[in-house]
Amino acid sequence: AQSVAQPEDQVNVAEGNPLTVKCTYSVSGNPYLFWYVQYPNRGLQFLLKYITGDNLVKGSYGFEAEFNKSQTSFHLKKPSALVSDSALYFCAVRDNNAGNMLTFGGGTRLMVKP
């Protein structure tokens, strides 16, 4: 069975500093990996995905993620954090044999302080 771990419940960073939100996964076969963001009282917004190809994936709002197969990680990064980036971030993996079913990590709350 596939699984996703987000080891940090909360990440605090000062505005303008780089940020990293960690994610590790376990899946049989090749992973399809995703990052979503959730703002209060809203659904999930798609940020980026890794299907195949370049290990550095660029997404929306200046976010990027680095796929590392040997470490089974897919960490989300941004060079310079904004206060408006404060939200709940979810990493997810999709098993290629299970249609579009996503398995999510527990989420990481990102707090960017001015």
Add this chain to the structure above:
Amino acid sequence: KAGVTQTPRYLIKTRGQQVTLSCSPISGHRSVSWYQQTPGQGLQFLFEYFSETQRNKGNFPGRFSGRQFSNSRSEMNVSTLELGDSALYLCASSLEMVRGEQFFGPGTRLTVL
């Protein structure tokens, strides 16, 4: 293009009642998935429909059911509501059965009293 819409946005029910939630996917999207989000269990997959057929089902009791119509709109039903069913129910649509990213609606907040 309009995004995924879900109705109603908020719902209050009492134990033992049943509820039906509705989801309209992005135009042209044929895959619709449902997820339950709670503080304790996080985001959990309920089921997925593609071209009116249920393709995958998560680990939920039979009280949770769904269907998809020919226009790709989907409904999910929960019968004999329990307090633990209080959650945010999210619908997501995707253009394809595989490979496509899913786009989520704003969710329906269900409160069971």
